[in-house]
Amino acid sequence: MPQKLQQGISQLPRYAPLINKLSHSLQLVAVTQLVSATQSIVMQLNNPNLADNERKILEDNLIVTWAAGLTNFSSQVLQPLLLKAAYRVEGKPSQAS
Known part of the structure; x- marks a missing residue:
């Protein structure tokens, strides 16, 4: 089994480290989206005219x-x-970043 695993891994593409670095930039995009969505929902939750069912939906x-x-x-x-x-x-x- 380890021999088969090593043979499969030995064929990793040469561009894998580049794709790995790209994934780090996607983390920044995901965090930005999360902060933006959280801020929007919190602003909506601060509305005193919000009905209970609407508040529950926003919390969900x-x-x-x-x-x-x-x-x-x-x-x-x-x-x-x-x-x-x-x-x-x-x-x-x-080669691993």
């Missing part, structure tokens, strides 16, 4: 927004770690 949207943001961020953090592990198995740790 805020929860879903943060859950999606955390899921996205965790997958973006996990991807470089897996790439580094793949390069270590391949024997090229210097």
